[in-house]
Amino acid sequence: MCINFKFCVFLFIASAYGQKCSFKRPNGTEVSPDEIKYGIVLDPIQDTASPGLILLTYITTDVSSISTPTTSSNKGRFFMTPSFQNNQFQVVLADIFADYEKYETKDSNSIYVTFNCNGGTTTTLEIILRIIDTNNHDPQFVNAPYSYKVSMPLPKNFPLHVLYGISARDVDLTNNNITFFVNESDINSQGFSASWLATDSVDTKLHRASLITTTAINFKNDFSFKVYARDTGSNPRTVSAPVTIIVDKDNSILRFAKPIYIADYSDLTPEVANGTIFTFQQGDILLSVGADDSVKYYLQEESNEYQENFHLITHSNGSIKLQLINPPSRFFNESFVLLILNATKPGVDDIAVLHISLPGRSTYKNSSISTTESPKIEFSNDDSADSTALIVLGVLLAVITIALIVMIIIYKRRSTPVVTEKVNGIQEKNEDMVEVERNSSNPVSSARRSVAFNDIVQEIKIARL
Numbered sequence: 001m002c003i004n005f006k007f008c009v010f011l012f013i014a015s016a017y018g019q020k021c022s023f024k025r026p027n028g029t030e031v032s033p034d035e036i037k038y039g040i041v042l043d044p045i046q047d048t049a050s051p052g053l054i055l056l057t058y059i060t061t062d063v064s065s066i067s068t069p070t071t072s073s074n075k076g077r078f079f080m081t082p083s084f085q086n087n088q089f090q091v092v093l094a095d096i097f098a099d100y101e102k103y104e105t106k107d108s109n110s111i112y113v114t115f116n117c118n119g120g121t122t123t124t125l126e127i128i129l130r131i132i133d134t135n136n137h138d139p140q141f142v143n144a145p146y147s148y149k150v151s152m153p154l155p156k157n158f159p160l161h162v163l164y165g166i167s168a169r170d171v172d173l174t175n176n177n178i179t180f181f182v183n184e185s186d187i188n189s190q191g192f193s194a195s196w197l198a199t200d201s202v203d204t205k206l207h208r209a210s211l212i213t214t215t216a217i218n219f220k221n222d223f224s225f226k227v228y229a230r231d232t233g234s235n236p237r238t239v240s241a242p243v244t245i246i247v248d249k250d251n252s253i254l255r256f257a258k259p260i261y262i263a264d265y266s267d268l269t270p271e272v273a274n275g276t277i278f279t280f281q282q283g284d285i286l287l288s289v290g291a292d293d294s295v296k297y298y299l300q301e302e303s304n305e306y307q308e309n310f311h312l313i314t315h316s317n318g319s320i321k322l323q324l325i326n327p328p329s330r331f332f333n334e335s336f337v338l339l340i341l342n343a344t345k346p347g348v349d350d351i352a353v354l355h356i357s358l359p360g361r362s363t364y365k366n367s368s369i370s371t372t373e374s375p376k377i378e379f380s381n382d383d384s385a386d387s388t389a390l391i392v393l394g395v396l397l398a399v400i401t402i403a404l405i406v407m408i409i410i411y412k413r414r415s416t417p418v419v420t421e422k423v424n425g426i427q428e429k430n431e432d433m434v435e436v437e438r439n440s441s442n443p444v445s446s447a448r449r450s451v452a453f454n455d456i457v458q459e460i461k462i463a464r465l
């Protein structure tokens with residue numbers, strides 16, 4: 001009731017000024033003041049929902065326009081698109097919702113829409129969308145494929161991931177871990193182990209993996225295997241990425257395939273001897289690791305008498321042949337020759353022992369001791385007219401001496417832990433070096449061979465005395 005005109009104008013303005021926006025659902029029910037105050041919670045949708053889905057429709061009263069909306073996304077992305085037209089307010093799912101999990105880590109997202117009401121007031125609605133996670137994304141390897149150029153041999157527990165990180169990301173909202181592994185039945189990945197290492201501190205969907213050797217590895221050629229990542233969602237998804245190990249031949253150690261090569265040429269006759277290319281029981285003399293053009297070979301004939309009579313024929317693939325040139329006639333009076341073959345290139349070397357039995361003067365060839373790893377050691381007897389008893393005694397003495405030496409060697413091998421070569425700054429104890437040899441027809445344990453070699457040389461030297 002107007003008492004006077006001025007008061008009536010005041011009342012009209014006041015009521016117009018205080019006019020509020022109101023919203024109705026399509027079924028006619030009013031949106032309550034509490035919902036307006038605390039936010040409109042939409043029906044939850046799956047992360048696989050299609051963009052364009054209508055999330056909300058309101059019929060508005062006394063709304064003149066809407067202002068630019070804001071979003072709860074910390075990157076300012078709008079996964080819901082509000083629109084206002086002909087007193088109808090609508091919210092639809094935006095196109096970028098398809099990538100929601102790539103950008104967001106929360107299972108709920110809001111937009112804030114401010115309505116300008118006819119009376120001059122404003123009303124802000126928070127529209128809250130809850131997202132139901134499904135395991136709809138594969139984990140994805142980051143920076144794959146992985147490739148490692150390494151020197152051989154690799155010691156046990158060598159962490160390859162330190163050289164180049166392995167990681168995978170799984171964007172699914174509720175997948176909070178990834179497991180990593182290698183295929184146990186793949187021959188190429190034997191000797192390697194992959195496992196979960198850490199979650200990235202910044203990007204919590206990124207998980208890092210470790211890739212380590214579970215045994216000493218000594219490969220001649222490059223090879224590949226796969227590392228797998230599996231997410232923790234329901235119906236877990238598994239992906240793989242290739243890992244390639246490139247053998248750094250330049251920096252790898254040199255390694256003869258065998259520490260010792262034995263040949264029996266006790267039937268060699270002077271007529272056919274010149275030009276003989278020796279054949280060894282252990283096969284071709286071969287550098288199994290590190291062979292290339294830069295390798296230099298030195299051949300040392302132990303007695304120094306026949307140094308000039310041996311000629312090496314080398315090949316860049318590591319295969320080496322030994323040829324006899326113009327042997328003097330006294331050569332055929334020897335019962336054996338012993339040669340040390342040294343292969344070197346900057347920083348690395350390896351040696352092999354070559355033992356060749358010759359026609360010689362030995363009466364008791366068959367009394368020689370022969371094992372798989374040591375050469376035939378023969379005893380020459382200058383005075384062949386000596387009594388049998390003396391010979392038998394001599395042989396017995398020799399056998400006892402050898403047995404003693406062997407015992408000492410065995411004792412030494414058991415009691416002395418041998419520290420093998422330092423590769424990539426990691427020193428490995430001999431007992432841990434369980435070597436895996438591939439691409440080599442006849443694997444020889446590297447740790448064993450370094451010990452075995454010294455023993456054999458010792459054995460031979462003692463035997464020659």
Ligand SMILES: *[C@@H]1O[C@H](CO)[C@@H](O)[C@H](O)[C@H]1NC(C)=O
Pocket residue numbers: 025027028029
């Ligand atoms: C109208 O729709 C809202 C939400 O869709 C629902 O909660 C409400 O029960 C409905 N009211 C009637 C009368 O159907």
Ligand SMILES: *[C@@H]1O[C@H](CO)[C@@H](O)[C@H](O)[C@H]1NC(C)=O
Pocket residue numbers: 176177178179196199
């Ligand atoms: C992920 O799983 C590994 C075992 O596979 C576990 O050690 C680690 O704690 C887990 N990390 C998280 C963040 O759950």
Ligand SMILES: *[C@@H]1O[C@H](CO)[C@@H](O)[C@H](O)[C@H]1NC(C)=O
Pocket residue numbers: 183184185186187
């Ligand atoms: C694992 O390796 C074996 C042998 O190479 C192969 O048959 C098998 O399919 C591999 N498994 C996977 C999951 O790749």
Ligand SMILES: *[C@@H]1O[C@H](CO)[C@@H](O)[C@H](O)[C@H]1NC(C)=O
Pocket residue numbers: 274275325326
């Ligand atoms: C022995 O063989 C080498 C190479 O095969 C040859 O150069 C040399 O003349 C030969 N010596 C004799 C005495 O035949």
Ligand SMILES: *[C@@H]1O[C@H](CO)[C@@H](O)[C@H](O)[C@H]1NC(C)=O
Pocket residue numbers: 286315317318319
């Ligand atoms: C290396 O090359 C030589 C000469 O071509 C060949 O006779 C030998 O079989 C080769 N050895 C290997 C291991 O490839």
Ligand SMILES: *[C@@H]1O[C@H](CO)[C@@H](O)[C@H](O)[C@H]1NC(C)=O
Pocket residue numbers: 329330331333361
């Ligand atoms: C080889 O040995 C025999 C018998 O002991 C001897 O007669 C001969 O002179 C020796 N030959 C050489 C070249 O030393």
Ligand SMILES: *[C@@H]1O[C@H](CO)[C@@H](O)[C@H](O)[C@H]1NC(C)=O
Pocket residue numbers: 298342343344349350351
């Ligand atoms: C092999 O020869 C190189 C160069 O002459 C030398 O430095 C190295 O000590 C030798 N290796 C052995 C085991 O004799």
Ligand SMILES: *[C@@H]1O[C@H](CO)[C@@H](O)[C@H](O)[C@H]1NC(C)=O
Pocket residue numbers: 363365366
């Ligand atoms: C030595 O052994 C070989 C076979 O290994 C045999 O043919 C030869 O007759 C034996 N020689 C002597 C002297 O016993």
